[in-house]
Structures are given as C-alpha cells and as structure tokens.
Amino acid sequence: MSQQLAISGIPNILPRTITTEVRESKIRDAQRAVPGVRDDVAEPEIKEERQKVGQQTTAAPAEAKDDALRSTVSTGQPNKKPTNHIKKALLISAAILALGGATVGGLRWYNYASTHEETDDAYTTAHMHAISSRINDTVAKVLVDDNEHVTAGQVLVLLDPRDYEVRVQSALAALKVAQHQAEAAQTSIKLSSTNAGGKTIEASGNVSNAVSMISKSQAAVLEARSAIPQAQAVLAERQAEEDRSEKDYIRFEKLAQQGAVSWQQRDQALRDFNVAKNATAAAQEDVKQAAAKLEQAEQSVSAARAQLVQSQGIAQQAEALHVQTQVDTSQYDVAKASIAQAQAQLSDAQLQLSYTKITSPVTGRVGKKSVEAGQRVQPGQQLMSVVADDLWVVANFKETQLEKIRKGEHVTVKIDSFPHQDFEGVVDSVSPGSGASFALLPPDNATGNFTKIVQRVPVKVRFDQSSIKGFEDLLVPGMSAVVNIAVK
Numbered sequence: 001m002s003q004q005l006a007i008s009g010i011p012n013i014l015p016r017t018i019t020t021e022v023r024e025s026k027i028r029d030a031q032r033a034v035p036g037v038r039d040d041v042a043e044p045e046i047k048e049e050r051q052k053v054g055q056q057t058t059a060a061p062a063e064a065k066d067d068a069l070r071s072t073v074s075t076g077q078p079n080k081k082p083t084n085h086i087k088k089a090l091l092i093s094a095a096i097l098a099l100g101g102a103t104v105g106g107l108r109w110y111n112y113a114s115t116h117e118e119t120d121d122a123y124t125t126a127h128m129h130a131i132s133s134r135i136n137d138t139v140a141k142v143l144v145d146d147n148e149h150v151t152a153g154q155v156l157v158l159l160d161p162r163d164y165e166v167r168v169q170s171a172l173a174a175l176k177v178a179q180h181q182a183e184a185a186q187t188s189i190k191l192s193s194t195n196a197g198g199k200t201i202e203a204s205g206n207v208s209n210a211v212s213m214i215s216k217s218q219a220a221v222l223e224a225r226s227a228i229p230q231a232q233a234v235l236a237e238r239q240a241e242e243d244r245s246e247k248d249y250i251r252f253e254k255l256a257q258q259g260a261v262s263w264q265q266r267d268q269a270l271r272d273f274n275v276a277k278n279a280t281a282a283a284q285e286d287v288k289q290a291a292a293k294l295e296q297a298e299q300s301v302s303a304a305r306a307q308l309v310q311s312q313g314i315a316q317q318a319e320a321l322h323v324q325t326q327v328d329t330s331q332y333d334v335a336k337a338s339i340a341q342a343q344a345q346l347s348d349a350q351l352q353l354s355y356t357k358i359t360s361p362v363t364g365r366v367g368k369k370s371v372e373a374g375q376r377v378q379p380g381q382q383l384m385s386v387v388a389d390d391l392w393v394v395a396n397f398k399e400t401q402l403e404k405i406r407k408g409e410h411v412t413v414k415i416d417s418f419p420h421q422d423f424e425g426v427v428d429s430v431s432p433g434s435g436a437s438f439a440l441l442p443p444d445n446a447t448g449n450f451t452k453i454v455q456r457v458p459v460k461v462r463f464d465q466s467s468i469k470g471f472e473d474l475l476v477p478g479m480s481a482v483v484n485i486a487v488k
Contacts, residue, residue: 116484116487117401117487118484118485119395119397119398119482120480120483121397122393122395122482123393123394123479123481124391124392124415124481125393125394125477126364128385128477129360129364129385130382131157131382131385132379132382133157133159133378133379135164136377137159137160137164137376138159139158139160139375139377140158140161146367147366148366149363149364150363150366151360154360155357155358155359156358156383156386158358159355164353168346168353171345171346171348174342174345175339175342177342178335178338178342179339179342181331181338182332182335182339185334185335186332188331189328209307213303214304216304217298235280236283238279239283241279242276242277242279242280244276245269245272245273245274246273248269248273249269252268252269252270253266279300362386362388362389364387364388364389365387365473366385367385368382369384370382370383371384387477389472391463391477392428392462393413393425393461394461395458395459395461395485396458397457399454399456399457400454402430402457402459404487405427405430405459405485407430408426409426409427410424410425410426410486411425411461411484411485411486412425412486413482413483415480416479417479418471422467425467426462427462428460428461428462429459430458430459431460434457435455435457459483461483
C-alpha cells in the first residue's frame with residue numbers, strides 16, 4: 001500500500017521540484033543582470049524557496065491532488081510530460097520483468113520437457129477372466145457375490161453332481177468287468193497251454209509206441225513164418241514184454257490216481273499190458289501151432305496200426321489246444337484293451353464330475369455375475385468374471401514421443417479418480433504395433449490420397465506395489481490416467 005502511495009505521489013512532487021529549480025535560476029539571472037546586487041541579498045529568497053519545496057515534499061502524498069489542480073489552474077492544462085516519463089519507465093521495467101520471468105519459465109519448461117514424456121491418453125487395465133461352465137447342468141449353489149475378493153482355486157459355483165456321480169459308478173463297474181474278463185482269459189490261456197502240452201507229449205509217445213508195435217507185429221509175422229525152434233525165443237521175448245507192460249500199467253495207475261498223468265495214458269498202459277499178454281499167449285500158441293502165431297502176428301499188426309491212428313488223433317487234439325491257446329491269447333489282448341477303454345471312460349467321468357465345481361483361475365475380484373441357483377447352464381456360457389489383482393496402465397504415446405522411452409524407466413501416474421495422489425511405476429514394455437495396426441480394419445495407405453497422421457503406440461506401465469498400497473480395492477480397470485515418464 002505504501003509503495004502505491006509513493007508511486008502515486010511522484011508525478012506531483014517532480015513538477016514542484018522542477019518549478020523551484022526554475023525560480024532559483026531566474027533569481028540568479030536577475031542578480032547577475034542588476035549591477036550592485038549581492039549574493040547574500042538573493043540567497044535568502046533561494047533558501048526560502050527550498051524550505052517550501054522540502055515542506056511540500058514531506059506533505060506530497062496528502063497534497064498531490066491539490067498541486068496538480070493548482071498547476072492546472074495556473075497554466076490552463078495539466079503538466080503531463082513528467083507523468084509520461086514515469087509511465088514509460090514503469091512499462092519498460094514491467095516488460096523487463098515479464099521477459100525475465102518468461103525466460104526463466106521457458107528454460108525450466110525446456111529442461112523438464114526434454115527429460116519427460118507425458119500423455120493423458122492412458123487408462124488402467126487388468127486380466128479379466130471369463131468364468132463359464134464346461135458341462136450342461138443345473139446350478140446348485142452360488143458361493144460368491146459381485147465385487148467379492150476371491151483366491152485362486154476357490155470354488156465359485158457348485159453344479160448338481162448327481163448325474164455325473166452315476167456316470168462315475170457306471171464307468172467303475174465297467175472297468176471291473178473288463179478286469180475280470182482279462183483274468184478269465186489269462187486263466188484259459190494257462191489251462192489250454194497246459195493241456196496242449198500234455199496232449200502233444202502223449203500223442204508223441206503213442207505214435208512212437210504204435211510205430212514200434214507195427215514193427216514188432218510185422219516181425220512177429222516173420223517169426224511166425226519161421227521155423228518152430230524160434231517159437232521158444234519169441235515166447236521168452238513176449239513174456240519179458242508182458243512184465244514190462246505190467247510195471248508200466250501199475251506205475252500209470254498210481255500216477256493217474258495222483259493226477260500226474262491222464263487216464264488216457266493209464267488206459268494206454270493197460271492196453272500195452274494186455275497186448276503184451278496177448279503176445280505172450282500168441283508166442284505160446286506159436287510153439288504149438290505156427291499158423292496160429294502168424295494169425296496173431298497179423299492181428300498185432302492191425303492193432304498197432306489202429307493205435308497209430310489213435311495217436312494221430314491225440315496229436316490233432318493237441319494241435320487244436322494250441323490253436324485254442326492262441327484264441328485265448330487274443331481274447332486276453334481284447335480284455336486288456338477293454339480295461340484301457342474302461343479306465344479312460346472312468347477318467348472322463350471323474351473329469352466331468354470335477355467340472356461341477358467351478359473355481360477361480362486367479363486371485364482377484366468378482367464382477368458381472370449373472371448366475372443364480374437353479375439356473376440351467378450350457379458349456380461356454382459366461383457366469384461371471386474375475387478381475388485379477390495384477391493391475392497396470394496402458395498409455396498411448398504419440399510415435400514422436402517414443403524416441404527415449406525404454407523399459408525400466410521411472411513413471412509417475414495420476415489417476416483422475418484420485419487427483420491428489422501420485423502413483424509410481426516403471427515402463428514394462430512397448431507394444432509391437434500401433435493401435436491402428438491392431439484395429440478391425442487397419443488403414444491402407446497404398447491407394448488414394450495420403451494424409452500423414454501421427455500414430456499412437458501403447459506402452460505398458462507396471463505399478464510399484466508399494467505406491468498403490470491401500471488403493472488395491474479402489475483401482476479398477478478402465479480408469480483414466482495421466483502418465484509421465486522420466487526418460488534418460
């Protein structure tokens with residue numbers, strides 16, 4: 001206020017000071033013009049005039065308007081020349097101050113702009129996971145509500161599991177049936193393989209015996225045709241054969257009762273024993289009558305041939321058992337495949353049952369819930385969304401601003417919803433393409449007139465988690481932001 005008064009008084013003081021100086025000059029000129037006038041005579045007038053000016057200067061703020069009025073009355077017009085000089089001086093000073101302030105501000109702005117890139121074309125975003133059903137079912141219970149915070153793996157919706165529990169039980173029963181079939185086929189393989197082996201051994205022995213009997217019977221025929229003296233030798237041979245056959249029979253009888261050999265083998269041993277006895281009788285008869293011996297020998301040949309045919313039949317049975325073994329092996333392979341199929345069906349049924357529990361894939365908050373208990377849902381039908389807690393900012397910078405933007409640079413983020421809070425972060429990455437290049441219909445500048453348009457490129461900014469502490473539930477995707485990057 002005092003400065004204003006001092007400035008306002010200057011125009012009124014200066015005219016009086018100038019007038020006083022003029023008067024003093026006139027007094028001195030008059031003194032010089034009049035001879036004999038001394039300086040001490042004019043000096044009092046000058047001193048008196050200076051005292052008046054001093055008093056007027058002291059009282060200038062109060063008398064400024066009156067002096068201006070008197071000056072106007074005495075001269076007929078106001079004294080404007082000193083006032084214009086002051087105004088010019090003030091204007092020049094103000095211009096210098098304004099120019100200096102603008103220069104300092106410009107330098108500060110240049111230094112800031114050369115080390116920072118800023119855009120208000122930015123918004124927050126996060127991974128938003130659509131929660132949907134994978135099966136046809138009825139909703140039994142909804143365990144969460146809108147805006148509720150959930151953790152990864154937490155059950156959100158329960159579907160009716162009864163139909164799928166029945167499928168699991170059915171698949172489990174089918175698996176058990178396939179396993180029993182495989183076990184039965186494996187047992188049949190073992191049994192048929194054992195029988196085939198026994199039959200093969202039996203047939204091989206019987207064939208050998210039959211061939212031997214044929215040879216012996218033919219020899220007996222020759223012997224019967226030989227001289228009678230040979231009959232005694234033949235009789236002794238037949239008696240020895242009888243003893244051996246008897247022992248074999250006794251041994252096979254015991255083994256058959258123990259189950260070590262088949263009854264067919266026991267019967268064969270019995271037949272061999274009977275043949276030997278018949279041969280002995282024939283030999284004894286040959287001693288009496290050569291013709292009867294010849295007939296008996298021929299009968300032995302026929303019996304041996306019949307035995308050979310029978311042995312060959314046993315061999316065919318053994319071969320059939322081998323074929324059966326192969327069939328049983330194939331059935332076992334089929335049973336194993338059935339087991340694998342039943343296990344796959346059981347796994348699928350269990351997987352379908354697990355789908356009745358719909359869980360959250362990430363930790364976050366529930367939004368856009370559109371499901372209620374009792375509702376029928378289809379595969380792929382969206383029931384709600386889970387917004388992950390991991391929030392970031394997408395800032396769309398002009399392509400002319402990307403020269404110095406690098407990964408890891410410090411970022412200051414201001415969210416429109418919280419204008420008095422600064423959030424910190426770092427540059428995570430730069431998009432591999434401009435926003436227009438990912439549009440549904442990207443621009444084609446190859447034809448027609450071309451107008452260059454500055455493109456914007458998305459830059460991903462990660463928040464410093466410590467800077468958003470306390471705001472985790474307040475920051476949501478879609479908020480507008482101003483991003484400032486401190487570039488190097």
